[in-house]
Amino acid sequence: MSGRSKPAFVGALFLLLSATTADAHIIGARLGDFYAGAAHPLTDLKDVILWIALGMLAGSLGASGARSVLLLFPLGLVVGLTTSMALNASSEGALVAAGALVLLGLLLATELRIHGAVLGAIALALAAMRGAANAGAIGPETNRLLFVAGLAAAGYVVIALVMAATLAFRDNGAATPAWRRIAIRAVGSWFAALGLMMGGLALAS
Amino acid sequence: MSYRLRSFALALLAGLALASPALAHDGEGIAGGLASGFLHPLSGADHLIAMVAVGLWGAQLGAPAIWLLPIAFPLVMAVGGVLGVLHIPLPAPETMIALSALLLGAAVAARLRPPIVVAALIVGLFAIFHGHAHGAELPGAADPMAYGVGFVTATGFLHGCGIVIGALSRWPVGARLIQGLGAMIALLGGYFLALGAGVAG
Numbered sequence: 001m002s003g004r005s006k007p008a009f010v011g012a013l014f015l016l017l018s019a020t021t022a023d024a025h026i027i028g029a030r031l032g033d034f035y036a037g038a039a040h041p042l043t044d045l046k047d048v049i050l051w052i053a054l055g056m057l058a059g060s061l062g063a064s065g066a067r068s069v070l071l072l073f074p075l076g077l078v079v080g081l082t083t084s085m086a087l088n089a090s091s092e093g094a095l096v097a098a099g100a101l102v103l104l105g106l107l108l109a110t111e112l113r114i115h116g117a118v119l120g121a122i123a124l125a126l127a128a129m130r131g132a133a134n135a136g137a138i139g140p141e142t143n144r145l146l147f148v149a150g151l152a153a154a155g156y157v158v159i160a161l162v163m164a165a166t167l168a169f170r171d172n173g174a175a176t177p178a179w180r181r182i183a184i185r186a187v188g189s190w191f192a193a194l195g196l197m198m199g200g201l202a203l204a205s
Numbered sequence: 206m207s208y209r210l211r212s213f214a215l216a217l218l219a220g221l222a223l224a225s226p227a228l229a230h231d232g233e234g235i236a237g238g239l240a241s242g243f244l245h246p247l248s249g250a251d252h253l254i255a256m257v258a259v260g261l262w263g264a265q266l267g268a269p270a271i272w273l274l275p276i277a278f279p280l281v282m283a284v285g286g287v288l289g290v291l292h293i294p295l296p297a298p299e300t301m302i303a304l305s306a307l308l309l310g311a312a313v314a315a316r317l318r319p320p321i322v323v324a325a326l327i328v329g330l331f332a333i334f335h336g337h338a339h340g341a342e343l344p345g346a347a348d349p350m351a352y353g354v355g356f357v358t359a360t361g362f363l364h365g366c367g368i369v370i371g372a373l374s375r376w377p378v379g380a381r382l383i384q385g386l387g388a389m390i391a392l393l394g395g396y397f398l399a400l401g402a403g404v405a406g
Contacts, residue, residue: 006212010215010219187361189277190358193280194283194350196280196283198353200340201349
C-alpha cells in the first residue's frame with residue numbers, strides 16, 4: 001500500500017465502522033410493506049424464540065429429515081396469515097405458543113429422534129399459528145401481498161440460518177466434541193423452561 | 206510529527222468525531238426486560254453462589270451428573286417459576302435459598318458422591334425455590350418474556366462457570382482449590398441463613 005493510500009484506507013475504514021442507520025423512510029417506499037412483514041415477527045420475542053427453537057430442532061435431526069421444514073415453514077406462515085385475514089380474526093395465542101415452546105424444548109433436551117413427517121407437521125402447525133398471530137399487524141392501508149411475502153421470506157431465512165448453524169455446530173465429522181450435543185440439549189431445556197413460565201404467565205393474566 | 210503518529214492521530218480524531226451515543230441502559234421494553242432478568246440471578250449473592258455450586262458439584266461428580274444437572278435444573282426451576290408467577294407461596298423461600306448455598310457448598314467441600322438420583326433430587330428441590338424467587342418478579346417485568354430469557358440464560362451461564370471452574374478438579378491442587386471454594390460457598394450460605402434468621406447483621 002502506498003504512503004498516500006494508507007490514510008485514505010484508515011479514513012474509509014472508520015467511515016464504514018461508524019456508519020449508522022440511514023432512516024430513509026423505508027416503510028414509505030414502494031416495497032415498504034415487504035419490509036414491514038419481514039421485520040414484524042423479528043420484533044416479537046415470542047416469534048424469534050419459537051422460530052429459533054424450531055430451527056435448532058430441525059438442525060439437530062439432520063439435514064435429510066429436516067429439509068422439508070424449509071418449505072413447510074414459510075408455507076405455514078402464509079396459510080396462517082391469509083386464513084386469519086380471510087376470517088378477519090387474529091389471535092396472539094400466548095398459551096398455545098408457550099405449549100409449543102415447551103414441546104420444542106423438551107424434544108431438544110431429550111434428543112428424541114422424531115420422524116421427518118412429524119417434524120414437518122409441527123413446523124406447519126407452528127408456522128400457521130404464528131402467521132395468524134402476525135395478522136394483527138396488517139392495517140387497512142397495508143399491501144397484503146407484500147406483507148405476506150415479507151413474512152414468508154423472513155421465516156425462510158431465519159429457519160434456514162438456524163438449521164444450518166445447528167447442523168454445522170452439532171455434526172462436525174467424527175471429531176465432534178461431546179459437549180456440543182450437551183450444549184444443544186441444555187439450550188433446549190432453557191426453551192422448555194421459558195415456555196413453562198410463559199404458560200404460567202398466560203394462565204395468571 | 207512522524208508519519209505513523211500522524212496516521213494514528215488522524216484515525217483517533219476521525220473515530221472521536223464520528224462516535225455516536227451507545228444507547229445502553231434502555232430500561233424499557235425488551236432491552237429492559239432482558240437486562241433485569243439477566244441481572245436478577247447475578248445481583249443476588251445467595252442465588253449466584255448456589256448456581257456456581259451446582260456447576261462445581263456436577264463437575265466433581267463427573268458424567269452423567271455434569272450434563273444432567275445443567276439440563277434438568279432449568280426445567281425444575283421453571284416449575285418453581287410457574288408457582289411464583291401464579292403467586293402460590295412456598296414455605297420459607299429465602300431460608301431455603303440460603304440453605305441451598307450452605308448444603309451444596311458443603312457437598313462440594315466434602316466431595317460428597319451420593320447416587321445420581323439423590324444428587325438430582327437435592328438439586329431439584331432447591332431449584333424450585335430459586336425458580337420461585339425469579340418467577341415472582343416476572344409479571345412485573347418490563348417485558349416478561351425478555352425477563353425470562355435473561356434469567357434462564359444467566360442461570361445457565363452460572364452453571365457453565367461452575368463447570369469450567371470445576372474442571373480444575375482433574376488436578377490434585379485444583380481439586381483442593383475447588384473444595385476450598387465449596388467451603389467458602391457453604392460459609393456464605395451459613396451467613397445468609399443466619400442473616401435471614403436475624404442472628405447476623
